[in-house]
Amino acid sequence: xxxxxxxxxxDVRNLSVRFDTPHGKVQAVNGVSWSIAxxxxxxxxxxxxxxxxxxxxAIMGLIQSPPGHVTGEVIFDGQNLLTMTQENxxxxxxxxxSMVFQDAVSALNPSLTIxxxxxxxxxxxxxxSKEDASRKAVxxxxxxxxxxxxxxxxxxxxxxxxGMCQRVMIATALAMDPxxxxxxxxxxxxxxxxxxxxxxxxxxxxxxxxxxxVLITHDLGVVAxxxxxxxxxxxxxxxxxxxxxxxxxxxxxxxTRSLIGSxxxxxxxxxxxxxxxxxxxxxxxxxxxxSFHPRCPDQFEICASQQxxxxxxxxxxxxxxHLNVVATDER
Amino acid sequence: xxxxxxxxxxxxxxxxxxxxxTSFTDYLRAxxxxxxxxxxxxxxLILLVAAAGAEFLAPHDPNAANLRAxxxxxxxxxxxxxxxxxGTDELGRDVLSRLMHGATVSxxxxxxxxxxxxxxxxxxxxxxxxxxxxxxxxxxxAVDGMMALPSLLIALFILFVIGSGFANLIFIFTLLHWMxxxxxxxxxxxxxxxxxxxxxxxxxxxxxxxxxLTHILPNMISPLxxxxxxxxxxxxxxxxxxxxxxxxxxxxxxxxxxxxARGREYxxxxxxxxxxxxxxxxxxxxxxxxxxxxxxxxxxxxxxWRWLTxxxxxxxxx
Amino acid sequence: MLAFILRRLVHSIVLLFAxxxxxxxxxxxxxxxxxxxxxxxATEAALQQVRxxxxxxxxxxxxxxVFVGDLLRGDFGTSFRYGFSVLPTDLLRAEGTPVLPxxxxxxxxxxxxxxxxxxxSFLLAIVMGCLAAMHPRSWIDHLVNVISLASVxxxxxxxxxxxxxxxxxxxxxxxxxxxxxxxHLILPALTLxxxxxxxxxxxxxxxxxxxxxxxxxxxARAKGVSETRVVFVHALKNASIPIVTITGxxxxxxxxxxxxxxxxxxxxxxxxxxxxxxxxxxLPMVQAGxxxxxxxxxxxxFLVDIAYTVINPRIALDSREIN
Numbered sequence: 012x013x014x015x016x017x018x019x020x021x022d023v024r025n026l027s028v029r030f031d032t033p034h035g036k037v038q039a040v041n042g043v044s045w046s047i048a049x050x051x052x053x054x055x056x057x058x059x060x061x062x063x064x065x066x067x068x069a070i071m072g073l074i075q076s077p078p079g080h081v082t083g084e085v086i087f088d089g090q091n092l093l094t095m096t097q098e099n100x101x102x103x104x105x106x107x108x109s110m111v112f113q114d115a116v117s118a119l120n121p122s123l124t125i126x127x128x129x130x131x132x133x134x135x136x137x138x139x140s141k142e143d144a145s146r147k148a149v150x151x152x153x154x155x156x157x158x159x160x161x162x163x164x165x166x167x168x169x170x171x172x173x174g175m176c177q178r179v180m181i182a183t184a185l186a187m188d189p190x191x192x193x194x195x196x197x198x199x200x201x202x203x204x205x206x207x208x209x210x211x212x213x214x215x216x217x218x219x220x221x222x223x224x225v226l227i228t229h230d231l232g233v234v235a236x237x238x239x240x241x242x243x244x245x246x247x248x249x250x251x252x253x254x255x256x257x258x259x260x261x262x263x264x265x266x267t268r269s270l271i272g273s274x275x276x277x278x279x280x281x282x283x284x285x286x287x288x289x290x291x292x293x294x295x296x297x298x299x300x301x302s303f304h305p306r307c308p309d310q311f312e313i314c315a316s317q318q319x320x321x322x323x324x325x326x327x328x329x330x331x332x333h334l335n336v337v338a339t340d341e342r
Numbered sequence: 343x344x345x346x347x348x349x350x351x352x353x354x355x356x357x358x359x360x361x362x363x364t365s366f367t368d369y370l371r372a373x374x375x376x377x378x379x380x381x382x383x384x385x386x387l388i389l390l391v392a393a394a395g396a397e398f399l400a401p402h403d404p405n406a407a408n409l410r411a412x413x414x415x416x417x418x419x420x421x422x423x424x425x426x427x428x429g430t431d432e433l434g435r436d437v438l439s440r441l442m443h444g445a446t447v448s449x450x451x452x453x454x455x456x457x458x459x460x461x462x463x464x465x466x467x468x469x470x471x472x473x474x475x476x477x478x479x480x481x482x483x484a485v486d487g488m489m490a491l492p493s494l495l496i497a498l499f500i501l502f503v504i505g506s507g508f509a510n511l512i513f514i515f516t517l518l519h520w521m522x523x524x525x526x527x528x529x530x531x532x533x534x535x536x537x538x539x540x541x542x543x544x545x546x547x548x549x550x551x552x553x554x555l556t557h558i559l560p561n562m563i564s565p566l567x568x569x570x571x572x573x574x575x576x577x578x579x580x581x582x583x584x585x586x587x588x589x590x591x592x593x594x595x596x597x598x599x600x601x602x603a604r605g606r607e608y609x610x611x612x613x614x615x616x617x618x619x620x621x622x623x624x625x626x627x628x629x630x631x632x633x634x635x636x637x638x639x640x641x642x643x644x645x646x647w648r649w650l651t652x653x654x655x656x657x658x659x660x
Numbered sequence: 661m662l663a664f665i666l667r668r669l670v671h672s673i674v675l676l677f678a679x680x681x682x683x684x685x686x687x688x689x690x691x692x693x694x695x696x697x698x699x700x701x702a703t704e705a706a707l708q709q710v711r712x713x714x715x716x717x718x719x720x721x722x723x724x725x726v727f728v729g730d731l732l733r734g735d736f737g738t739s740f741r742y743g744f745s746v747l748p749t750d751l752l753r754a755e756g757t758p759v760l761p762x763x764x765x766x767x768x769x770x771x772x773x774x775x776x777x778x779x780x781s782f783l784l785a786i787v788m789g790c791l792a793a794m795h796p797r798s799w800i801d802h803l804v805n806v807i808s809l810a811s812v813x814x815x816x817x818x819x820x821x822x823x824x825x826x827x828x829x830x831x832x833x834x835x836x837x838x839x840x841x842x843x844h845l846i847l848p849a850l851t852l853x854x855x856x857x858x859x860x861x862x863x864x865x866x867x868x869x870x871x872x873x874x875x876x877x878x879x880a881r882a883k884g885v886s887e888t889r890v891v892f893v894h895a896l897k898n899a900s901i902p903i904v905t906i907t908g909x910x911x912x913x914x915x916x917x918x919x920x921x922x923x924x925x926x927x928x929x930x931x932x933x934x935x936x937x938x939x940x941x942x943l944p945m946v947q948a949g950x951x952x953x954x955x956x957x958x959x960x961x962f963l964v965d966i967a968y969t970v971i972n973p974r975i976a977l978d979s980r981e982i983n
Contacts, residue, residue, distance in 0.1 A: 071882055105884030118879035122897045122972060132883050183883060487675055492916040492957050495934075499683075499950050502938050503691035579815060583920060586817055587935060602818055606924075609821060610829045617825075620818030627813035635809070 019046035020223050021070075021108075021191055026083035028062070028069045039065040041247040042083075047240075049190065052217065052224045054238030054255070056231065056270070060291050062247035063227050067193050069093075071110055072100040105132040109184035113196040115176035119168040125179055126164030133186040151182040155212060174205035178212070185216065192217075193225045198233065210237055231274050235259060240327075243267050246292050246302035249321065253328040263330035265307045301333070309334060372640060379636040382629035389626055393445035400439035401427075404596050408434035413612050429614045431605065437618055443596040444619060448626070451508070451591075452578040455515035456570055462516055463523025464566065468554055470524070471531025478528070485521040493518040494583060501589045511590060515577055526569055527562060534558045564641045571634035575627040582623050598623050664969060672962040679954050683947050684727050689720065696943050697740070736760045736951070737944035741937070759948040763930060767952070769839065770929030773922070774914040776845055777852035782907060785857050789864025790891055793872055804861050811858020817920040820851035824924070837926035848925040852917055856910040863906040867899035874898075900971045908964035912957040 028040040040062040047053045057063040068074055069081045072092065085092040087108070092100060104110075112118040120128060129151055130144035137143075145164060152160035155178040168176060177197055184192055194213065198206035214237055217224050226238060234241055234255060241258045243251040243266065251264040262268045269287045289306035292298060301307070304314035311333070319331040374380050392399060411420035411434040419425050428437035470478040497514045504510055534540065534557070543553050584590035585599030593600060598619040605615025687693060694710040695702070711717055714737075715726060730736070738756030792804040827847060828836045834847050871877065872895055880890050919931030926932070930949060937945040 068878075073878060073881055101881075101884055101886065103884075104882060110879075110882040112875065112879055112882070114875060117875040120876045120880065120894050120898065122900075123894070132885060136884075180879075487678055490675060490958060490961055491679065491954055492912055494916045494919070495950055495953055496682075498934075498938060499946065500686055500690075502946060503686055503696065575813060579813075582815055583817065586920070587923070588939065602815075602821070606821060609825055613825055616818070616821050620815050620821070623815045623818065624813055627815070628810065631809055631813050 017048070020049045020051075020087070021225075022046040022084075022086040023066075023070065024084040024086070026066055026069060026085065027081070028065050028074060029080045029082075031078045031080070039247055040069065043244070043247070043249050045242050045249065045252065047191070047223050047225060049223055050217075050221045052226065052237060052239045054234045054241040055225065055227045055244060056229060056234060056241060057227075057244035058229060058291055060246070060293075061244040063244050064195055066244075067110070067195060067225070067227065071104060071108065071193070072097070105184075105189070106136060106187040107189055108191045108193065109187075109189040110193045110195065111177070111180045111184050111197050114200050115180045115197075116168060116171075116173055116200075118180060119176055121168055124165050124167060125171070129179060129183045129186060132183075136187060147186065148182075151186055152179070154185065154216070155179075155182045157182070173201050174209065177201060177205075177209055181209075181212065181216070185220070188220065189222060191223045191225065193227075195227045196229070197226075198230070199228070206233075213237070231270060243270070248302065248331070250303065250332070251328075251330040253325070253330075257325065257328050261325070261328075263324045263328065263335055264303075264332045265309045265334070266303050267330075269306075269308070301331075369640070373636070376636055379632050382632040385625060385629045386633065389445055389449065389629075392442045393449040396439075396442040396446045400436075400442045402436035402439040404435060404440040404443040405594050406435060410434065413608070415612070416614050416618070428618050429612070431601075431615050432608060432612070437601075437614065440596045440601060441598070441618060441622055444598040444601060445622070445626075447508075447591055447595055447597045448578050448581055448599075448623070451511055451515070451581045452574040454512050455519065455577045455581075456573045458512060458516040459519040459573065460523050460566065460570055463520035463525075464527040464562070466520065467524035467527025468531050468558065471528040472535060472550065472554060472558070481524065482528070485524055488518070489521050489525075494580065497580070497584060498587070498589055501584065506584075506589050506592060508591065508595075511581065511584070515580065519573060519577070522573065523566070523569065526565065530562045530565065531558055534561055564637075568634050568638045568641070571630050571637065575630035575634075578623060578630075579627055665966060668962055668965040672958050675958050676955055679951060679958070680728060680731060681724075683951050684724055687943060687947055688716070688723060688727075693943050696941055699941060734760055736763075736948035739937075739942050739945045741940045741942035742945055756944075759945045760952075762945065763933065763948045763952050766928065766930040766933050769927060770915070770918050770922070770931060773845070773848055773852065773918055773927060773929060774911065776849040777914055778856060778907075778911060780849060781853040781857035781910075782860060785860035786864055786896075786903070788857075789861045790868055790896065792861070792865040793868030794887075794891055796869070801865075804865055808858040808862035808865075811855045812862075814854055814858075816851060816855060816917050817924055819854055820848065820921055820924045823847050823851055837924070839926075839928050844925075844927075848921050848927050851921050851924075852914055855917065856907075856914065859910055860903065860906055863902050864899065867902045868895055871895040871899045897971070901968060904964055904967050904971065908960055908967075911960050915953055915956060 023046060024044050026040055026043045027038070030037040030039060043062070043066055045053065045055075055063050055067075065074070069079075070085050070092065074081055081093055083093065087103070092103070119125075126145055126148045130148040133139075133147055134141070134144040139147075148164060149160045152163065157163060157175060157178050163171075168179075171179065177200075181197075192213075197213070198209050201209065210233055213224065213226075216222075226233070228234060238255050241253060241255050242249055243258075243264065245266050251258070251262065251267045253263075258267065259271060262271055266287075269285075273285045273287060275284055287306055292302055292305075298305070300313075300315045300317055301310070301319050304310040307314065313333050317333070319333045321329050321331045322335055324330050324335050373383060408420075408430070411422070411424070411426075411430050412432060414420055414426050414430040414434075416427065416429040416437075417425075418429055420430075426436055426438070428441065430436055431440070466481055470481040497518060500514055500517075501510060537557075540553055540557055543557055548556075581590050581597065582599035582602070585597040586603045588603065590599055591597035601619035602616055605612065605619070609616050693714060693716060694707045698706055698710060715723060718726075736759045739759050739762070740756045742757045742759070742762060788800070788804050788807075792798075792801040795801060824836050824847065827833045834843050838844050868891070872891070877890055877895060880894050881887075885894070916931075918927075918929060919934060921927070922929045922931035923935050930953060934946065934949040934953075937949060
């Protein structure tokens with residue numbers, strides 16, 4: 012965990028999310044803790060089912076309370092978001108904390124104009140006129156580099172490409188100058204070239220506004236370029252956290268190592284792509300012992316029976332793997 | 343970077359035993375779990391028995407007038423001691439017996455009308471979906487056109503011209519209700535036609551008729567049954583309306599709709615003459631709709647777990 | 661957008677034409693108008709006289725052309741029953757009542773009734789359906805389910821009679837029938853409103869359930885939009901297509917349902933005219949009435965199509981057939 016002298020902007024402590032389904036209880040997020048300072052960039056890496064999206068939805072207050080149960084603390088601006096009233100929570104959304112979703116096209120309402128959707132919250136929170144709201148929408152669209160913004164105001168999402176829709180989403184998220192922007196796999200659904208543009212845009216916007224950025228992704232390339240602090244999730248838990256360079260140079264968890272190892276590299280021509288054998292545990296099923304051990308190339312006897320704890324493996328570097336404990340013991 | 347070594351243990355996938363075919367007893371158990379629908383099904387069964395056996399089961403002759411026992415309220419007794427469960431009408435006829443005979447008429451018209459419409463509609467729909475081309479275009483235009491017109495009105499007009507009667511009613515209902523079966527049968531055929539097992543059957547030289555009868559038709563049974571049940575309810579209501587207006591079943595045949603029409607004159611003094619037959623129609627239609635809704639829910643793969651599987655135990659909890 | 665509207669217009673006109681042909685075929689070809697009008701007791705001479713008077717002895721195709729020609733001029737024939745207590749003996753020289761004006765004059769009463777019924781049911785159905793979708797498995801969800809099920813199974817004319825029995829006869833709150841004041845309107849409108857209320861609420865509920873599960877709803881909530889806005893502005897707009905479809909459908913049903921209800925409440929609309937004409941064997945009036953009501957239904961469907969283009973801009977701009 013980073014030792015910030017000023018308290019972190021957002022401090023997530025022991026967040027857990029459980030869903031009660033007719034087939035049993037599903038533990039989607041299991042005791043996750045992290046924090047982000049103002050203006051910093053945090054990357055959350057994980058496969059589908061790792062609980063990365065659910066955790067952020069819980070922070071935003073978007074989990075339906077039955078069947079979901081959220082426990083833990085999420086401290087923002089001195090207050091615990093999880094114990095706030097719905098109304099207060101809603102007031103924060105869009106204003107202080109904004110979220111951008113993966114599939115931008117379906118995240119936009121097909122029968123409302125772009126201009127309306129971008130300026131909707133701005134208009135109601137600032138209580139301004141329609142003209143002012145339209146002007147703001149054009150300004151925002153310019154910022155996210157959407158060409159011919161004025162004519163686009165009255166258009167509908169189906170007239171926009173995937174990349175443009177994502178820009179619209181980002182514009183909407185920026186409308187009230189939030190302190191934190193959470194981007195849930197913003198480029199996964201886009202072409203590679205568009206991906207680069209969007210990521211560059213996000214980086215520029217962050218620099219201009221000084222907002223914190225929480226970026227969820229499974230693309231390590233993006234992590235390497237944009238992120239300062241990275242956090243790896245597996246099966247609802249944090250398995251490793253470090254600053255980005257340390258993560259790539261000295262990954263301390265076998266899962267991280269396997270992820271890095273499975274990245275296609277241009278200098279490995281002709282060699283087979285390395286995949287991680289097996290598949291993640293079915294959502295919410297917890298195994299006794301380490302969740303990763305069935306797929307772990309380095310697993311040994313203790314891994315099947317005892318869950319590893321998050322332990323410090325360096326400055327600003329923690330990981331939960333029995334190997335690290337054994338290693339420090341051996342020293 | 344280390345190579346991936348060792349034999350990572352991977353849990354085998356659990357067999358899904360919900361994939362096994364469900365038997366009749368499974369469905370029966372599922373029905374009993376939904377109390378409301380079970381009661382509805384029971385009521386329908388009673389109605390069916392009453393309708394089929396009205397001749398033998400009715401306590402009195404539905405047409406036997408007894409002018410000394412007129413207008414007896416429900417649960418009342420006549421001067422000569424006979425008990426009338428639902429009372430008597432303006433001619434002293436037992437309402438319960440008339441209701442039972444009316445059940446015969448209404449249910450047989452509903453059932454026969456639905457069967458005929460289904461036969462015509464499904465056949466045309468399958469042909470349209472299977473062979474496509476001009477046949478499909480013409481048929482679907484006909485379906486759209488006919489469905490756009492108000493059916494009660496058309497029925498009245500035709501009956502006005504050709505006269506009413508049991509057979510004519512069945513004819514009219516078939517004429518005006520085949521479309522809904524055709525539309526569903528066509529869309530189902532279109533989707534089944536593309537399945538691999540159909541291509542495989544063709545590859546071994548199965549004839550079109552054989553493919554339709556053995557591969558396409560059996561899969562349609564369950565959604566068609568749901569529609570069929572709903573249509574019976576619709577037809578019972580239509581027949582009641584037509585008979586009420588005097589264009590349906592003619593006296594002396596007892597029909598629920600006719601009973602209401604006659605009873606209307608005496609509504610302020612003998613309310614049961616209107617309430618009883620109407621309640622019978624309403625309950626019959628309601629129970630049919632309930633059973634159809636249950637049948638639809640149970641054939642939906644997403645929802646059927648609610649009735650078919652046992653409630654989950656907490657052992658799955660982490 | 662214009663292309664789409666034109667296409668639907670042509671479709672409607674074709675349908676109207678088919679309707680005209682249908683009325684002709686049923687009236688002239690299948691039935692014998694003379695027999696229908698005079699009844700089975702008529703003498704052969706009288707029948708022949710009527711046949712000649714109406715031009716029924718001409719070849720069918722000629723009759724058809726005359727029929728359509730007359731129709732286009734607004735002439736649906738004359739009635740020798742309406743306004744007559746007895747059928748005039750000399751049909752050649754008697755002056756009958758032109759039927760179309762009579763039919764049209766009755767329309768406003770029916771519109772009033774149908775409009776009141778739809779007005780009552782539509783707004784209530786939207787609210788109920790939305791609330792049910794917002795709170796699944798709550799008491800309101802169950803209530804909506806029960807009401808929709810009951811209204812689909814409802815026997816409209818029986819329900820009307822029950823209302824008369826309870827509210828008119830026993831409680832004396834409303835008159836049993838007739839026309840004139842708003843009190844006369846309440847019971848028939850209530851009777852007619854029961855069915856659309858249930859059906860529209862059901863469709864609203866299921867359409868809203870579908871929409872509320874979609875990603876744009878989560879995104880809107882994430883933006884900080886209030887739940888009321890999410891439901892009534894975001895989701896409802898997208899749910900409109902099936903809702904408009906069912907409302908148009910129910911409006912058409914209302915017109916035919918009005919027939920039975922008008923009969924029970926002695927409401928002087930087109931429905932009651934039709935039923936009376938049917939029992940008086942007044943073929944021209946029946947033909948005109950059937951045609952006008954069916955034509956109205958076709959028009960309603962056309963207006964619903966136009967409404968789609970307003971609601972869902974994609975349909976207009978894509979101008980593809982909805983099917």
